[in-house]
Amino acid sequence: MEKKSRRNKMKSIESLVCLARAVENQHTTIDLQNETSVYGFIEEVDCDMNITMCDVTFTDANGKRFSSDKLFLKSRLIRYIHLPPNMDVFTSMREVIKKTFPPKIKTSSYSFKKKKIAAKHEKLKKEVQSMKETLKRQ
Known part of the structure; x- marks a missing residue:
């Protein structure tokens, strides 16, 4: 071969x-x-x-x-x-x-910058969720 x-x-x-x-x-x-x-x-x-x-x-x-x-x-x-x-x-x-030539499958690897942005995004999500819960209680 x-x-x-x-x-x-x-x-x-x-x-x-x-x-x-x-x-x-x-x-x-x-x-x-x-x-x-x-x-x-x-x-x-x-x-x-x-x-x-x-x-x-x-x-x-x-x-x-x-x-x-x-x-x-x-x-x-x-x-x-x-x-x-x-x-x-x-x-x-x-x-x-x-x-x-099979199509290549991209594996997403996070850089430091992307990880930092994702962490901020998660933090904001949690804050928004907590705000929604406090509004529901009132």
């Missing part, structure tokens, strides 16, 4: 690599430059669009089929990646981008 630096993440979402990542963990067909095709389960797509597949059926230009447990494809050998017909391209690309 590759080290996923910010540069690699940006490289993968600024190109069509994010579309190839959308078919990760699915069975699909990939056509290669030398008129052959590969069908199998895509395990991983890295930022350079190198693909790791498992349970592969390799079909050469003459139609002969060969099976393999694992296969690694360099990006320069890939001509086409067949997308499943039920896949919406734009939503799947958005999902890949959200997985790559």
Whole structure:
């Protein structure tokens, strides 16, 4: 598994690599430059669009089929990646981008100034409450 630096993440979402990542963990067909095709389960797509597949059926230009447990494809050998017909391209690309860069949840840490203001605010609340109670009694 590759080290996923910010540069690699940006490289993968600024190109069509994010579309190839959308078919990760699915069975699909990939056509290669030398008129052959590969069908199998895509395990991983890295930022350079190198693909790791498992349970592969390799079909050469003459139609002969060969099976393999694992296969690694360099990006320069890939001509086409067949997308499943039920896949919406734009939503799947958005999902890949959200997985790559999940939204950050801000944790609020109080500075000394904020703590002091919050303490004054609480003190004022208590004073107002006590004033309300004295008015009710009268």
